[in-house]
Amino acid sequence: MKPYIALSLLPLLAACGDKPAPPSPQPRVVLAFEVRAGAGATVSEYSGEVRARHEAALGFRVGGKLVERRVEVGDRVAAGQVLARLDAGDLSQSQRGAEAQQAAAEAEVRFARAELERYRGLHTQKFVSQAALEAKETALKAAEEKLRAAGAQGVIARNQTTYADLSSDRPGVVAAVLAEAGQVVAAGQPVLRVAQGGEREVVIALPENRVAEAAPGVAARVTLWALPDKAYQGRVREVAPQADAITRTYAARVAITNADAQVRLGQTARVLFQGGKPEGKTTLLPSGAVFQKDKQAAVWVIAADGRVHLRPVQVSAWREDGAAVSAGVSEGERIVAAGAYKLMEGETVRVADGRRP
Numbered sequence: 001m002k003p004y005i006a007l008s009l010l011p012l013l014a015a016c017g018d019k020p021a022p023p024s025p026q027p028r029v030v031l032a033f034e035v036r037a038g039a040g041a042t043v044s045e046y047s048g049e050v051r052a053r054h055e056a057a058l059g060f061r062v063g064g065k066l067v068e069r070r071v072e073v074g075d076r077v078a079a080g081q082v083l084a085r086l087d088a089g090d091l092s093q094s095q096r097g098a099e100a101q102q103a104a105a106e107a108e109v110r111f112a113r114a115e116l117e118r119y120r121g122l123h124t125q126k127f128v129s130q131a132a133l134e135a136k137e138t139a140l141k142a143a144e145e146k147l148r149a150a151g152a153q154g155v156i157a158r159n160q161t162t163y164a165d166l167s168s169d170r171p172g173v174v175a176a177v178l179a180e181a182g183q184v185v186a187a188g189q190p191v192l193r194v195a196q197g198g199e200r201e202v203v204i205a206l207p208e209n210r211v212a213e214a215a216p217g218v219a220a221r222v223t224l225w226a227l228p229d230k231a232y233q234g235r236v237r238e239v240a241p242q243a244d245a246i247t248r249t250y251a252a253r254v255a256i257t258n259a260d261a262q263v264r265l266g267q268t269a270r271v272l273f274q275g276g277k278p279e280g281k282t283t284l285l286p287s288g289a290v291f292q293k294d295k296q297a298a299v300w301v302i303a304a305d306g307r308v309h310l311r312p313v314q315v316s317a318w319r320e321d322g323a324a325v326s327a328g329v330s331e332g333e334r335i336v337a338a339g340a341y342k343l344m345e346g347e348t349v350r351v352a353d354g355r356r357p
Helices: 004-016 089-124 130-162
Strands: 028-034 043-052 055-059 063-067 080-088 164-168 170-175 192-193 201-206 221-225 227-239 250-256 268-274 284-285 291-293 295-300 306-311 314-319 321-327 333-338 349-353
Touching: 004 306, 043 130, 043 250, 201 227, 221 250, 250 268, 291 321
Parallel strands: 028 349
Antiparallel strands: 028 333, 043 201, 043 268, 055 192, 063 080, 080 164, 170 192, 201 250, 221 227, 221 268, 227 250, 284 321, 291 295, 295 306, 295 333, 314 321
């Protein structure tokens, strides 16, 4: 290269050397939560439905086509009130057939009795044998037995005709409608569920590891989704002895001991068991702070230099107000409360209030 060309390039090279370095990336802004120690006992919470203690699933005693349903959910019913009706055409035909058979059997009895009287007279006059007379006596007995059987069938047919009307044997409130008009139902199939007035309960599902903590007699606190600021007293009345085949949970019924008019059937309720089996000291963390990493619950702990580090934790219970953690964090530590899925190990963060950790 010629000397004068090299000298002319020196200012350009100097300018390139003075180019400023690219700015360093800004720390990600996060919300922080300071860990505070909690109580030593776990708090178990379950959602359920308010039901009546005494309920009856009503169904027809005979099968047939449902042609009329006279009540809706929430309707009050009286004892003996007709709630639904089947098509009674076939039942009426069966009743008429049974009545005809009974009439024919009665005619056979009258004929057999007349024949027996006639043969007795002939036997007295020595016109028929003793064997012939005994045959007529046997025929009368058979006709009388046939009449009794026909009478029983007639009673059954008449009863089945009345079974086309579904009625409640006691007063209550319609809690559920399980069949509609036009549907063909089998004998005994539930069509309506009627709840009796009086005591109210919450039906919940217990996992296998919590059945012992919710034994019959255990106290609970019940709140309604519609009335979150009002609490009711509850007590476990019964727990199913066998788990559900599909959910593998145990059905439990919690009686509301101080229920009032605001507790209505079908409402969503929360049941809380306070002071269950201790699992060491627990700490309540925001739900957004806990996430799954390789099938393990974890949080991001903010170090003094502003970097985040992954920390596995043990969640003892999930609650509406957060996650109860029994191991993995210490009091006074700060963790990322939101946006945990976007961070990486060792990444520098900045707390949302503008101060560096």
